Amino acid sequence: MNSSFFSVEFFDQVVLGITPILLAALAGTLSQAVGLFNIALEGQMLVGAFAAVAGAHFGGSLADAVILAVLAATLYSGLLALGSAVLGGNDIVIGLSANLLAGGLTSFLLRSLFGVSGTFSDSNMPGLPRLHLPWIAQLPLVGRALGEQDALVYLSWLLVGIIAVALRFTPWGLRVRGVGEDFKAAVSFGVHAHWHQVAVTLMGGALCGLAGLQLSLGSLTLFSENMTDGRGWIAVAAVMLGRGRPLGVAAACALFGFSDAVGLRLQGQGLPNQITDSAPYVVTLLALIAAGVTRRLRVSPQPPRLSSQHTEATRSVP
């Protein structure tokens, strides 16, 4: 690899690639802690991205975009909360259909509200402003990547710590983990288990709204159909790789951001983009395989929790 490969832009690219996935993966982490398998991250992100652009275009200010993105994605996650946590429906089926519904709804609204198909962009839309941290921004090579990002990037880093601490050390976190561990036992201790699941799902929705906001108004200011492009699924994989621990999940997200940036870089050096575009997905798969094989070698007594094949219902049947 030549010296220009790891440039200032490369590290900037890494951080930009990580942020939406990390925010969504944190939502997935919370869901897993409370015992719900949230594969609707992708759809919630897409709704958030669309709502952000709608807010920025029609409202005209960044505040409108933020509020609308968070609100819309939270409301949308209400579908999963209602269907899965309250009514006891299957979270995989609800997640799948919610993802597809998000794609259909945003495409439909793109055509009927903005009158375009494919991509909508408006140069007057406010993007997320980049901050300038003193000292850190002066660092060689990684200065721009670490010191000149928008507020959401720093918020996502903060949230990793906050969620890790909240889950591990607060009474709320204990209850959430208790509900995820054993629903019936939590209920018998007087925990409002259903409400914890609903609240955590809605919180995840808000996080996915922020992820979508970062995607559509972060480095570019546009919305295009299906612009999440599997990032929600990578977030699901990150939760699995990080074993549901916020720091591990963040590390997994960093791996994907890195491989995404490497793919973009290789494309810049002449490799066909059809091949390089699949780099993050292939790396994700390889990481899952590596994690699975090492786990097998260690002969863990309990099978991985997220596997559709080996889980049994942890929720009580009303």
Next chain:
Amino acid sequence: MNTVRAVLGGPSPFWRRALRPALRLGGTLLLGFVACAGIAVCVGIDPRVMLVEWIKGAVEGPQIFETVARSVPLVGMALAAAVPLRAGIVNLGADGQLVLGGLAAAVVALYLPLTPGLRLPLALLLGAAAGGAYGLLAALGELYARVPLLLSTWLLTYPAKGLCGYLVRSALRDPVTAWPSSHRIAPAERLPELLHGTPLNGGLLIIVALAVLVVFFDRRTALGYEIRMRGLNERFALYGGIALGRQTLLLMAVSGALAGLVGAVMVLGSEYRFTDGALTAPQYSWSGTLAALLAGGEPLGSVVAAVLFAALQTGGFAMERSVEIPRVLTTVLESMIILFLAMRSATWRRLR
């Protein structure tokens, strides 16, 4: 309760079995249409005009042939989704298996030095084999590396689509066309037309035969029984001595082969080229998955649901043409039906 039972359960056991799902389907379909009408009103479209155009566009006159033609890939993909779903396994990688099947079929039909009569069946066969092998790969990943099928199947679609997209832009590219696509397949290697002037071709017969086969295996063989048993209760199936791992391999291989065959049928029967994105853009795999979910993996029900979705989609095209209502509304309707059903009932709770 007894009156309800008396109404629902008539003297004929067939009606008793068919009425409940029919009512359930009708109810959710109605709910979905109402929701779509609501969305239409919100963006300023007259819902009555929309509904009339939608239904007319699906069944009126020659449109019925379009619906049948559209049913071919949808039923195929619904079967591909239903086969593993019957055992509680979700295959999200049908798109990858579909494009690989289509590409393999195109390569065989275009380049393999064989007598022309042999090329067509071999193209179909290798298309199915390519899809099946790719499905098998995901199953091996779960068995040997514990990567959940839900994730591995999905993640595997990206390199498959990327590879096909790259090949039709480089080695297989037909420079005459504006799109990245392969050369045109000669008439001798195409699936024959069934009715002149309609889009129906031999692919229809293949899909019908596959549907009959899947239904037969599901209902009348020990293998089908074992698969259903696993879907109902995996632990009981294990207790009953069923090798779950081997069954997973088989189910994913069959599912992938079905998806690959659909790709081959589309390339050899109606596209006549492998064009990048042509097989995945219509989202056949999603519609198929939704159709299979709607029927809870039961093959005959999945076929019926897929034909219904084909009608909705054909009607959606006509609706877009005549009254300029975006046809993605069909995707909205389809996914809303499943969403309502999943919320309403505990049908799929065992999938966990």
